[in-house]
Amino acid sequence: MTMQKTFSIIKPDATRRNLTGKINATIEAAGLRIIAQKRVQLTQAQAEGFYAVHKERAFFNDLVSFMISGPVVVQVLEGNDAVAKYREVMGATNPENADAGTIRKEFAESIEANSVHGSDSLENAAIEIAYFFAQTEIVG
Ligand code: ATP
Ligand code: MG
Secondary structure, eight states: OOEEEEEEEEOHHHHHTTOHHHHHHHHHHTTOEEEEEEEEOOOHHHHHHHTGGGTTSTTHHHHHHHHTSSOEEEEEEEEETHHHHHHHHHOOSSGGGSOTTSHHHHHOOSSSSOSEEEOSSHHHHHHHHHHHOOGGGOOO
8 A cells, every 4th residue: 555646626517516525525435635625617728738638539629618617626635545546436437337336426427527537547646736736735
């Protein structure tokens, strides 16, 4: 077990339905600590930059439109094996395939409007955290 930080986004479908608290309760119940958090409206350029890895995918334009359709909550989570742990807590990308009790199974509307993002590797976690947070905003 190693202490890690991962990056999370509570997506616009979830903020719209007032689910920030319920999602945070699920995160905390899993043993992850929210050590930085802010609610922001992403610009198109920020959303395109964040999802640049997907820019050749058919769903890219829709994904960017969705991510700027309302406020998001960006977060840094800390815990033992936080990167893999949070992926487990989120559940599969498509909520139809997500396990019971996961955030996406409980709350997601569709494969696109799937309520949360979580980093997929420790390396990407560091990049994504730095994309949104200054070191002084992260209080472990
Ligand atoms: P995230 O990166 O948001 O944590 P993920 O790693 O489970 O999710 P990715 O493959 O990285 O999934 O896709 C990024 C996001 O793009 C997904 O969370 C979802 O919102 C959207 N997405 C992925 N596949 C599709 C698809 N086939 N149709 C529409 N949107 C999709
Ligand atoms: Mg991903």
